Amino acid sequence: MSLKHPILAQVALGYAPLYDAQRQVMATRLTLVPLKPDVALDPAEVLAVALDACPASHRPVILNVPHEATLAAVARCELPPHLSLEVPAFLAGSMAEALLSCSGQLLKGVSDVGALRSTFKATELDLDDLRRGVTDPNRLPLWCNVVRSAPEAAEAFQRGAQAVFGLPVEGAYEPPAGSPKVDVSADLQVLMQLIGQVDRGEAPDRLEATLKRDPSLAFKLLRYMNSAAFGLPVEVTSFRHAMMLLGLARLKRWLALLLATACKDNAMRPVMWAALRRGLLMEELARGLNDREAQDEMFICGLFSLLDHLLKSPFDKLLASVPCPERVVQALVHHTGPYQPYLDMARAIESESPFDHRDAAAALMLGPAEVNQAVVVALAKGAQLD
Numbered sequence: 001m002s003l004k005h006p007i008l009a010q011v012a013l014g015y016a017p018l019y020d021a022q023r024q025v026m027a028t029r030l031t032l033v034p035l036k037p038d039v040a041l042d043p044a045e046v047l048a049v050a051l052d053a054c055p056a057s058h059r060p061v062i063l064n065v066p067h068e069a070t071l072a073a074v075a076r077c078e079l080p081p082h083l084s085l086e087v088p089a090f091l092a093g094s095m096a097e098a099l100l101s102c103s104g105q106l107l108k109g110v111s112d113v114g115a116l117r118s119t120f121k122a123t124e125l126d127l128d129d130l131r132r133g134v135t136d137p138n139r140l141p142l143w144c145n146v147v148r149s150a151p152e153a154a155e156a157f158q159r160g161a162q163a164v165f166g167l168p169v170e171g172a173y174e175p176p177a178g179s180p181k182v183d184v185s186a187d188l189q190v191l192m193q194l195i196g197q198v199d200r201g202e203a204p205d206r207l208e209a210t211l212k213r214d215p216s217l218a219f220k221l222l223r224y225m226n227s228a229a230f231g232l233p234v235e236v237t238s239f240r241h242a243m244m245l246l247g248l249a250r251l252k253r254w255l256a257l258l259l260a261t262a263c264k265d266n267a268m269r270p271v272m273w274a275a276l277r278r279g280l281l282m283e284e285l286a287r288g289l290n291d292r293e294a295q296d297e298m299f300i301c302g303l304f305s306l307l308d309h310l311l312k313s314p315f316d317k318l319l320a321s322v323p324c325p326e327r328v329v330q331a332l333v334h335h336t337g338p339y340q341p342y343l344d345m346a347r348a349i350e351s352e353s354p355f356d357h358r359d360a361a362a363a364l365m366l367g368p369a370e371v372n373q374a375v376v377v378a379l380a381k382g383a384q385l386d
Contacts, residue, residue, distance in 0.1 A: 005052070007045040008372035010035055014352030015053075015277070015379060016165050018062065018143070021157045023269045025386075027060040028053075028379065029086075029165055031352040033067070035368060040069035043077050053376045056082045058383035062106060064352070075099060086124065092116055108145075112137040122163070127152060130159040146352075150267070167274045167350055169309055188311070190214045191259045192322055198252045199323035204243050211239050217258060224254055227384055253296045257385075259322070260303040263310045271309050277382045278302035278346045284374035285342050285366070294338075301328045301339045302346060349375055 014031040030050055034041055046065065054061035064086040065071045075085060075098040085102070087095060089109035099105065099119045107113065107120040110129075122143045123136040130144060144161035147153045148170040156164045190213050197207050211218050218239060225236040225246075236242045243251055260275040279302035286298045304324065308315050315332045330337030341363045348356035349371070361371050 005045060005049050005376075007041055007049060008376070009367065009369040010039070010041060011372060012354040012357040012368060013049075013053075013372045013375045014349050014354075014357065015375065016146070016167065016350065016352060017270050017273050018163050018165050019270045019273075020163045023267045025059065025269055025273045026163060027062050027084075028383075029062045029064055029352075030054060030379070031064040031066075033065075033354040033357075034070060035354070037067065040067070040073060041065075043070065043073040046070065046074050047077060047079075047083070049372075049376060050083060051080065053379040054082075055380060055383060056080055058386065060084065062086060071095075072098060075102065084121070087120075089113070106143070107138070107140065110134060110136055124165075125161075127156055127159075130156060130161060167270060169271055169274065169306055188259065188262060190217060191255060191262060195252060195255050195259065196323050198248050198255060201248060204240050207243070208239050217262070220258055220262075221254060224257060224385060249293070249296060253299055256300045256303050260307060260310065265310075268310055271306050273382075273386070274350065275303050275306040275310065276385060277378055278305055278343075278350075280378035280381050281346050281349065281374055282339070282342050284377050285345060285364070285371070287374070288366075288370065297325045297328055298339055298342055300324065301331050301343060304328065305332060305343055305346075345371065 012033045012035060016029045017025045018027040018029060019025045030053055032046060032049065046063070050061055050063050060082045062084045063074070065074060068091060071085065071087070071091070072095055075087070075095055079085070079102060084105050086106045086108045087099065089107055089111035092099065092107065092111060092113050096116060099116055102119055104121045105119055106122055106124055108124045110123065110125070113120065117138050117140070120138065120140055123138060123140040124143045124145050125134060127144055127147065130142070136142060141162045142160055144156040144164040145166070147156055147164040147166040147168060150168040153164050153168045190210060194207060194210050197210060221239065221242070222236055225232060225242055232245060236245060257276070257279065260279070261272045263272060279299045282302035283295050283299040286295045289295070307318060311318060319329055319333060327337050327339050331339040331343050341360070345360040345364060348360035357371070361368065
């Protein structure tokens with residue numbers, strides 16, 4: 001395949017959100033691990049990948065490069081204002097000369113950095129560090145790494161973290177014993193009805209009548225369709241126009257996007273952030289199949305893979321009320337079928353683990369370049385749609 005960034009064949013990419021106590025996503029962390037630890041990477045190419053994945057016009061990006069020589073080389077470059085580096089505390093001294101000309105970086109671990117203190121905006125500690133009462137001699141704001149569940153996130157904030165990295169979505173959603181039934185809000189009911197109508201191929205007049213029950217949804221749908229990520233050649237001016245341009249199959253995909261990002265619970269913002277990127281990532285991973293239907297279905301599979309957390313209902317009950325392609329149901333309910341390995345790949349990328357990344361890519365018989373190209377495109381499109 002032709003690569004804009006040849007370095008994508010030499011690394012494993014991962015990503016995670018950084019969010020605050022109000023669950024507002026503040027930044028994207030892009031992790032870039034060299035596949036050959038004895039080979040330093042071109043710092044200009046590292047920055048080019050980061051800028052393509054996380055454009056300057058959107059949220060800040062925190063670059064995590066767990067490779068000493070490459071990190072030091074990147075630190076000596078002129079960094080764009082929206083990009084910060086994670087600097088392990090044990091390397092801060094040896095990188096002092098490069099860091100003195102920087103500001104707003106992130107100190108990973110505990111070390112008294114003295115005169116370099118003004119270089120750093122926060123200290124990153126693990127949740128276990130916070131549990132042990134580890135203190136930061138530099139008195140910087142504390143950020144926590146890595147949080148995998150909603151209870152862990154709540155604990156990190158309770159223990160003094162001002163922001164946390166990671167997706168609070170570990171495991172499938174299981175309602176607590178004796179918990180009351182969660183009612184689906186009116187706007188989500190409209191979306192679920194629309195998806196059902198599209199699935200049944202109902203007439204445009206009936207679809208428009210349903211959408212008019214919630215004008216804010218019509219506005220959001222048109223905003224998504226007119227975004228740069230959607231790539232339509234003309235402006236979409238009405239729901240009927242959208243149906244004419246897209247056809248029912250692709251329209252269903254964008255209604256699914258609205259369903260996965262319409263939750264009003266502020267605590268779910270990082271989950272909505274992740275669901276959008278999973279959908280885009282799985283779609284990009286499927287691009288090599290040259291099967292438009294499979295791409296659209298994998299987009300929906302990724303989007304809906306966190307719907308149990310968003311709507312607080314197990315998948316077997318949830319997908320009984322939301323029409324889904326059979327292959328999506330196989331992956332989300334039964335953990336089988338042709339889309340399951342792609343969902344595993346998306347989760348491996350979110351884990352920021354090169355070992356999980358390698359195993360999942362091998363199961364799909366995809367090379368690192370193909371996987372990483374999909375990550376870059378998905379993150380860039382996700383930034384456009386936020």
